[in-house]
Amino acid sequence: IKPVNYEQSKKRNYRTKYGRPENMEYHEMGDIFVCKAGRILWRVGTKHEKSKTGFVSEKALYRCESCEGCPYKQNCTKAKGNKTLAISHKFKELRTESLENITTEFGKQLRMNRSIQAEGVFGVLKQDHGFRRFLCRGKNNIRTEFLLLGLAYNIKKLFAKIxxxxxxxxxxxxxxx
Known part of the structure; x- marks a missing residue:
């Protein structure tokens, strides 16, 4: 599956936004970012965030030494003070791995097949089977109805393949x- 920002990241506008962490230099040795103006964003701490689902993510906080007099400040940050970044290095690694996976030949083939197969299923269910809405109420009943619908579709598909x-x-x- 493509990352959320995959299509945006291919555009020139995305690559020229110098306030984005992806467009700044990262030096792993000193654990610092360097902005377009050459100013250093030092690591100032770590923040733990808990999502609605209960997942806890660890983000590294970076703050610029001084944004005063910076010619790029207006387009770089909305903050009155200095530029601050919150970066999850684990997420960054996973996103890089995901990008490498989807840009290989096999990844392209999987993406193409997924788009064909997933969208086709809903089209067949709606057009050929006449499925427009659930007949039951309640999450369990809807889940059961959807599972039966999927089972019927898969049996029909298996029969066609055989x-x-x-x-x-x-x-x-x-x-x-």
Whole structure:
């Protein structure tokens, strides 16, 4: 699955926003960021945030030494004081790994197949099966109805694969330009 900002990150506007941590230099040795103006954002602490689901993330806090007189301050930060960043290094590593996975040939093939297969299922359920709304009320009843609908779809798909002798093939090949 593509990261949320994947499409945005390919645009020039995203790459030229110098206030974003992705567009700043990071020096792992000193654990510092360097902004476009050459000013250093020092690590000032660590913050733990708990999400609604209960997941606790650890973020490193960085603050610029001084943003006074910086020609880029207006477009870099909205803060009255100095620029502050909160970075989750674990999240950054996982996002980099995810980006590497989806840009490989196999990753491109999986993305293409996912878009074909997932959207097609909902189209078939709505158009061919006439499924427009749930007939029951309550989360458990809706879950049961959706599971039955999925089971029926999968049985129908399996029958079609058996009759066409396509059981071992699960992915479509990428077309080369």
């Amino acid at each position: 009759s066409e002798n396509r059981l071992g093939i699960s992915l479509f090949e990428l077309k080369s330009a």
